[in-house]
Amino acid sequence: MAKELKLMKGNEAIAEAAIRSGCDGYFGYPITPQSEVMEHLMAEKPWEKTGMVVLQAESETSSINMVYGGAGVGKKVMTSSSSPGISLMQEGLTYLAGAELPAIVVNVVRGGPGLGTIQPSQADYFQATKGGGHGDYQLFVLAPATVQEMYDFVFLGWEIAFKYRNPVMILSDGAIGQVMEKLYVGDYVPRWTEEELRKNAPWASFGKPADRKHHIITSLELDSAKQEQHNHKLQAKYREMEEKEVRFEAINCDDADYIFVAYGSSARIAEKAMQLGKEKGYKIGILRLITLFPFPKKKIAELSTKVKGMLAVEMSAGQMVEDVRLAAEFRCPVEHFGRYGGIIHTPQEVLEGLEEKIIKRK
Amino acid sequence: MTEEIIIAGFGGQGVLSMGKILAYSGAMQDKEVSWMPSYGPEMRGGTANVSVIISDERISSPIISQFDTAIILNQQSLDKFESSVKPGGVLLYDPNGITNPPKRTDINIYKVAATEKAAELGLAKVFNMIVLGGFLKVKPVVTEEFIEKGLMKSLPERHHGMIPENLKAVQTGKELVQAVHTL
Numbered sequence: 001m002a003k004e005l006k007l008m009k010g011n012e013a014i015a016e017a018a019i020r021s022g023c024d025g026y027f028g029y030p031i032t033p034q035s036e037v038m039e040h041l042m043a044e045k046p047w048e049k050t051g052m053v054v055l056q057a058e059s060e061t062s063s064i065n066m067v068y069g070g071a072g073v074g075k076k077v078m079t080s081s082s083s084p085g086i087s088l089m090q091e092g093l094t095y096l097a098g099a100e101l102p103a104i105v106v107n108v109v110r111g112g113p114g115l116g117t118i119q120p121s122q123a124d125y126f127q128a129t130k131g132g133g134h135g136d137y138q139l140f141v142l143a144p145a146t147v148q149e150m151y152d153f154v155f156l157g158w159e160i161a162f163k164y165r166n167p168v169m170i171l172s173d174g175a176i177g178q179v180m181e182k183l184y185v186g187d188y189v190p191r192w193t194e195e196e197l198r199k200n201a202p203w204a205s206f207g208k209p210a211d212r213k214h215h216i217i218t219s220l221e222l223d224s225a226k227q228e229q230h231n232h233k234l235q236a237k238y239r240e241m242e243e244k245e246v247r248f249e250a251i252n253c254d255d256a257d258y259i260f261v262a263y264g265s266s267a268r269i270a271e272k273a274m275q276l277g278k279e280k281g282y283k284i285g286i287l288r289l290i291t292l293f294p295f296p297k298k299k300i301a302e303l304s305t306k307v308k309g310m311l312a313v314e315m316s317a318g319q320m321v322e323d324v325r326l327a328a329e330f331r332c333p334v335e336h337f338g339r340y341g342g343i344i345h346t347p348q349e350v351l352e353g354l355e356e357k358i359i360k361r362k
Numbered sequence: 363m364t365e366e367i368i369i370a371g372f373g374g375q376g377v378l379s380m381g382k383i384l385a386y387s388g389a390m391q392d393k394e395v396s397w398m399p400s401y402g403p404e405m406r407g408g409t410a411n412v413s414v415i416i417s418d419e420r421i422s423s424p425i426i427s428q429f430d431t432a433i434i435l436n437q438q439s440l441d442k443f444e445s446s447v448k449p450g451g452v453l454l455y456d457p458n459g460i461t462n463p464p465k466r467t468d469i470n471i472y473k474v475a476a477t478e479k480a481a482e483l484g485l486a487k488v489f490n491m492i493v494l495g496g497f498l499k500v501k502p503v504v505t506e507e508f509i510e511k512g513l514m515k516s517l518p519e520r521h522h523g524m525i526p527e528n529l530k531a532v533q534t535g536k537e538l539v540q541a542v543h544t545l
Binding site for chain 2: 007174268
């Protein structure tokens with residue numbers, strides 16, 4: 001595949017990937033710090049190139065329900081927003097999960113709670129991984145740390161979403177959305193033809209011929225016995241994801257005394273802190289999470305028997321750290337470090353956090 | 363080689379685009395690059411700044427708080443970033459509007475009177491490229507050939523006619539830059 005070099009913001013990379021991955025429709029509503037997603041789409045006019053629909057809805061509630069409609073007929077559809085807008089979409093997300101519909105939802109997280117701030121944050125971890133909407137459901141959550149991953153994870157997102165018939169969330173943040181880095185883009189993947197759609201999404205409601213039953217897209221089942229069966233099916237699917245789809249990057253973990261567990265921009269900052277720590281003689285590794293659900297429980301359990309302690313680095317008051325502690329099961333100390341509310345921790349602060357909370361721990 | 367740079371000034375001085383041209387030029391020269399703007403309401407009429415990293419290796423954090431070079435275009439930015447230059451690093455500033463010049467003695471300080479020169483030559487539009495020229499004289503992290511390629515890549519084609527003027531401004535900056543304090 002021909003690779004072309006570009007220099008782009010993370011948000012623009014999401015939009016570029018949508019066009020190049022054969023996306024059928026994007027529905028969104030502007031909000032900082034992710035407005036460049038729709039701006040780039042509007043500037044590129046993909047409806048003239050690939051036939052992709054780009055539509056500014058009247059609200060986030062509307063855009064997620066347009067996604068529900070598009071996904072119900074087997075189309076590759078997506079939306080993006082930032083924290084307050086994603087909160088508005090929670091009803092739609094649990095309906096998508098309940099009706100087993102594939103879709104990509106991008107959250108370029110900003111500081112909260114409430115309208116909060118427009119600066120970067122990672123305080124939507126709970127909402128993304130523990131079900132921000134009601135019911136027993138899981139989103140498949142990918143955490144890009146580079147502009148290249150913002151691009152690549154749209155392609156990966158379609159693969160996962162259609163394989164498991166499940167909504168995929170790309171959980172980014174204002175820093176990765178706004179930073180401009182090198183990006184290699186590939187050739188355009190054509191949108192599915194009607195025949196391909198029928199083959200790849202045979203369950204979709206694309207029109208009923210006389211010789212088969214209706215395809216019904218719904219999350220409603222009033223017979224509780226059937227609803228329990230449906231829940232069993234969903235849980236089996238989530239367990240399969242945990243078995244097959246865990247992704248992470250382990251950097252210098254093999255002979256490390258201490259581990260930073262982090263994702264997204266915090267993982268980048270932690271990598272710099274690791275380099276600063278090396279100058280002081282500390283042996284630090286990084287476990288960079290790529291999937292937040294499924295969570296790399298086994299890898300953390302394995303590392304917890306070998307190291308002197310782990311520091312969960314995240315721009316929140318401590319959310320992911322709970323999952324790290326559960327996976328480490330008290331085999332080693334696990335602490336949290338992070339600035340929040342729109343403040344980004346510096347590599348120096350992260351290293352000081354490790355020294356104070358883990359290395360000099362009494 | 364890793365060069366971690368902050369460029370800071372008023373919104374409208376071309377701070378972000380100077381960073382962009384530098385980043386594009388680095389990318390054209392096969393370096394790893396990142397460009398991280400401060401964004402938000404503070405940009406409107408207030409201060410604007412961008413961190414640019416150019417490196418031969420994979421860039422870890424695009425968010426940094428200590429800099430090899432600070433390029434400073436107003437007093438507020440000088441007050442904010444003088445202390446963030448790594449010892450032995452470089453502080454380059456435009457003296458226009460600076461009432462309290464930098465005082466540190468453990469860094470290299472240069473000045474480039476780009477505002478004055480741009481007004482004199484009637485080249486207000488490429489003021490930021492004069493500053494960039496001053497920086498490249500002190501720290502040649504990218505070569506002139508790649509500055510031209512970076513301009514080609516970062517400017518829309520309808521503005522390619524302005525490239526010679528931009529390159530001339532870079533040259534002017536190189537001649538204009540003066541050492542104030544060197545180690």
